[in-house]
Amino acid sequence: MKLGRLNHIGIATPSLEASLAYYRDVMGAAIVHEPFDLPAQGVKVCFVDTPGENGTHGTQIELIEPLGENSPIHGFIAKNPAGGQHHMCYEVPDIHAAKAWFEKLGKRVLGEPRIGAHGTPIFFVHPRDMNGVLTEIMETLKEAH
Ligand SMILES: CC[C@@H](C(=O)O)C(=O)SCCNC(=O)CCNC(=O)[C@H](O)C(C)(C)COP(=O)(O)OP(=O)(O)OC[C@H]1O[C@@H](n2cnc3c(N)ncnc32)[C@H](O)[C@@H]1OP(=O)(O)O
Numbered sequence: 364m365k366l367g368r369l370n371h372i373g374i375a376t377p378s379l380e381a382s383l384a385y386y387r388d389v390m391g392a393a394i395v396h397e398p399f400d401l402p403a404q405g406v407k408v409c410f411v412d413t414p415g416e417n418g419t420h421g422t423q424i425e426l427i428e429p430l431g432e433n434s435p436i437h438g439f440i441a442k443n444p445a446g447g448q449h450h451m452c453y454e455v456p457d458i459h460a461a462k463a464w465f466e467k468l469g470k471r472v473l474g475e476p477r478i479g480a481h482g483t484p485i486f487f488v489h490p491r492d493m494n495g496v497l498t499e500i501m502e503t504l505k506e507a508h
C-alpha cells in the first residue's frame with residue numbers, strides 16, 4: 364500500500380459548540396460547515412477546514428462529540444474529559460485492498476468497512492498496532508465527471 368493524503372485529524376470533544384468557538388476565536392478558522400449527527404458511528408460531527416491549494420481546503424479537523432449510549436468515543440472522553448487528539452485519517456484508492464494489506468501485516472482492523480462522514484467507506488486500525496495512533500483509512504471520494 365502507498366500512503367495517501369492526510370484527509371482529517373479527529374479531535375474528540377465533550378462540546379462541539381465550545382470546540383468550534385476555539386477554532387474560530389483562537390485559531391482564526393472560518394467555520395463554514397454545520398454540525399451533523401452520524402448515529403451509525405455514534406458521533407456528532409463538525410468539520411473545520413484548513414487552507415489547501417488553489418482555493419480548495421486541505422486536511423480537515425474533524426470534531427467529534429459522543430452521540431448516544433454506545434458511542435465509541437465514550438471511553439476516550441471518560442479518560443480525557445477535556446477531549447483531545449483522537450485519530451488520523453488517510454485516504455486510499457481501494458478500501459478492500461487496504462484492509463487486506465493491514466490484515467496481512469497482522470494489524471487489528473476494527474470491524475468491516477462502513478460509510479463515514481464523507482460518504483465513502485472507512486475502517487479503523489487498532490492504535491496499539493499503529494504506533495499508538497488510532498488510524499482511520501478512508502476510500503478517496505471519486506469526483507463525478
Ligand atoms: C465521523 C465518522 C468517522 C469518520 O468518517 O471520520 C469517524 O471518525 S468516527 C470516530 C469514532 N469511531 C471510532 O473511534 C471507531 C474505532 N474505535 C474503536 O473501536 C475504539 O475507540 C478503540 C480504538 C478500540 C478503543 O476502545 P476503548 O474501549 O475506548 O478503549 P480501550 O480502553 O479498550 O483502549 C485499548 C487501548 O487503546 C488505547 N486507545 C484507545 N483509544 C485511543 C486513541 N484514540 N488513540 C490512541 N490510543 C487509544 C487505550 O489507551 C488502550 O491502551 P492500553 O491501555 O495501552 O492497552
Ligand SMILES: [Co+2]
Nearest residue numbers: 373425452499
Ligand atoms: Co474520522
